[in-house]
Amino acid sequence: MSSLTEQLVQFIEAKPIADADLAKASDYVLDALANTRAGQSTEPGRIVKAWGEAAGRDPGREAFQLGALTHILEADDLHRKSVTHPGCVVVPAACALARSTGADGRTFLTAILKGFEAMCRIGAAVGPAHYRTWHNTATCGPFGSAYAAGTLLGLDPRAMVHALGNAGTQSAGLWEFIASGAMSKHxxxxxxxxxxxxxxxxxxxxxxxxxxxxEGPRGFFAAACPDADPEAVLRAPDEPWQLHLTSIKPWPSCRHTHPAIDAALELAPHVDRFRKVEAWTYRAAIDVCDNVQ
Amino acid sequence: MSSLTEQLVQFIEAKPIADADLAKASDYVLDALANTRAGQSTEPGRIVKAWGEAAGRDPGREAFQLGALTHILEADDLHRKSVTHPGCVVVPAACALARSTGADGRTFLTAILKGFEAMCRIGAAVGPAHYRTWHNTATCGPFGSAYAAGTLLGLDPRAMVHALGNAGTQSAGLWEFIASGAMSKHxxxxxxxxxxxxxxxxxxxxxxxxxxxxEGPRGFFAAACPDADPEAVLRAPDEPWQLHLTSIKPWPSCRHTHPAIDAALELAPHVDRFRKVEAWTYRAAIDVCDNVQ
Structure with missing residues (x-):
């Protein structure tokens, strides 16, 4: 019986790729890179760039800086079932390796598609208890970046399994930074x-x-996922690529604010006829967004 | 009330340092570097070096390569209470930063002493359940390397706390590699x-x-240490520096083999009078060491 990671590699390598899948992947690249660009104008972005100027030059370091910059604005993509933001991890890794390997566009987009798949499918299996202390984008991210990087490096399935094993043993990232509003998320x-x-x-x-x-007794699920659902990794094999199930934010702000933004845009042409606008919303939106700085 | 990390920084910064402490620290540097050197002649060592040739040049990358090479031979130091090998993490970090900052010997050895202290004291608090899935040297190591690096960078206590916070949120490393004998430990x-x-x-x-x-509700102990003993971090403040409580292996092999080696050395001068030597030992030693390759 092959391991869950081996089965996941088999599954991903056998899944048909249509041109439409690759075209869709390019949207996520554009969305991620827009976030990377905008992240540079923030305080943590300036710090990451200052640090990066003294850092060595290699694909890992490039992926590090792109990844950190992409996950600052809170405007990057979201895969709901895994509660992860795959773009800020997979796209930086693929960009860094595509540059160093000189990959063509099709190989690059294939790496994005497969990287999203590995990260989202594993993320869908970690269970809700994991998310209470662990930041899923951080903990499941290495699987996605390893898959994307491994694709661009032309790893065979056996080597890809080794890469994923060593991705998982680097899985890390705790929510505790939220208590003080520290910058650790980036x-x-x-x-x-x-x-x-x-x-x-x-x-x-x-x-x-x-x-x-x-799935091993000293592996990722045993250590960090009290209510893991290992079968979710390979569930619903006929679903489209998970990248299609990942949403891109239409507005660069928290999702809770989007209905009000949509309403405001529809009403904007008639704004001279209003004396006053009142927006009502639900509790969670107020908790997260009623925070004007 | 200040956080546990803040109290640990206060404690370490207030602890008196004698010349004998620094002299002792130099032994651990020598022991670690001997392990680094010898690790290069192994198969994983050759891979790490080959990878390193294409890697960027900066203190983090240097620490990575030195750390991986130092923890190959199984001959590095051991702090029993934390079940960690502090030398293979703290010494590489201090070497890398000492080179880039041009630190003098006293500052370098102080960084070693304090790095061991942070790693060993936190490691003593993780509890036995942590060790069942997590590799303590890997998970507690970032605290030690951050403290050593932060000392060489001249971080003030406030910045040191930030560094330790971001060290802890990178804490990772699972024992699962043992099942297949994979190289992840390095x-x-x-x-x-x-x-x-x-x-x-x-x-x-x-x-x-x-x-x-x-200690936070979404922090390291909550996420990865089911039977953590947080008070152990600051327990026994009058103990000598934990570096003094770290042992250096007299022989480059598993500790279980050392009594037989000692006996063999004592008997060696009389070996021409023996027809046969039988060595008896306990179960754990046979399980780990009866593995001639």
Whole structure:
């Protein structure tokens, strides 16, 4: 019986890819890169860039910086079932490796598609208890960046399993930073992007990892996912690529604000006829968004 | 009330340092570097070096490679209470930063001493359940490398707390690799060494981390240490520096083999009078060491 990671690699490699899938993947690249660009104008973005100027030059370091910058604005994509933002981890890893390997567009977009798939399918299996302490984008991210990087490096399935094993053993990222509003979230995306790149590069050199990293008794689910649902990794094989089930935010703000934005845009042409606008919303939206700075 | 990490920084900064402490620290540097050197002649060591040739040049990358190489031979130091090998994480981080900052010997050895202290004291608090799935050297290592790197970067206590917060949120490393005998353990030491360096460098630029990373409801103990003993972090303040409580292996092999080696050395001068030597030992030693390759 092959391990869950081996089965996931088999599944992803056998899944048909249509041109429409790759075209869709390019939307997520554009969305991620817009976030990368905008993240540079923030305070944590300036710090990451200042740090990066003294950092070495290699694909892992590039993925780190792109990943951190992409996950600052809160405007990046969202895969609901896994509660992850795959773009800020997978796109940076693929960009960094595509540049160093000189990949063509089709290979690059294939890496994005497969990276999203690995990250989202594993993320769908971690269970709700995991999310109470762990930041899913950070913990599941290395699987996505490793898959994208491994695809661009041309890893065979066996080496890809090693890369995913060493991605999973680097899985990290705690929500505790929220208590003080610290900047760790951006670090999480950066390190997750870099972890997968390093795992894939090492695998290309013959460095081995645990094939049973997900379901093994000392693996990721046992250690960090009290109510893991391992079968979710391979569930619903006929679903479209998970990238299609990932949403792109139409407005660069918290999702809770979007209905009000949509309403305001519809009403805007008639604004000279209003004396006053009152917006009502639900509790969670007030908790998160009633925070004018 | 200040956080546990803040109290740990206060404690370490107030603890008196004698010349004998620094002299002792130099033994651990020598022991670690001997392990680094010897690790290069192994198969995983060759892979790490090959990977490193294409990697960027910065202190984090240097710490990564030194850390991975140092934790290959199974001959590095051991702090029993935390079940960690502090040398393979703290010494690489301190070496990398000492080179880039041009630190003098006293500052370098002080960084080693304090890095061991942070890693060992936090490691003593993680509890036995943590060790069932998590590799303590990997998970507690970032605290030690961050403290050593932060000392060399001259971080003030506030920035040191941020560095430790971002070290803890990178805490990772699962035992699952043992099931297949994969090479992940070396990656664990390398990434732990690098994680602390990156956290300290970012803190020097003003990047913030969670002060409550250890004891907070979404922190390290809550997420990964079911039977954590948080009070152990600050227990027995009058003990010598934990570095003094760390052992250096007299022989480059598993501890279980050492009594037989000692006996063999004592008997060696009389070997021509023996017809046969039988060595008896306990079950655990046979399980781990009866594995001639």
């Amino acid at each position: 670090l999480h995306a950066g390190r997750a992007a870099e972890a997968g790149v390093v795992a894939a590069e090492l695998a290309a050199h013959g460095f081995t990892g645990a094939p049973s990293i997900l | 990656l664990h030491a390398g990434r732990a060494a690098e994680a602390g360096v990156v956290a300290a460098e970012l803190a020097a630029h003003g990047f913030t981390g969670a002060p409550s990373i250890l």
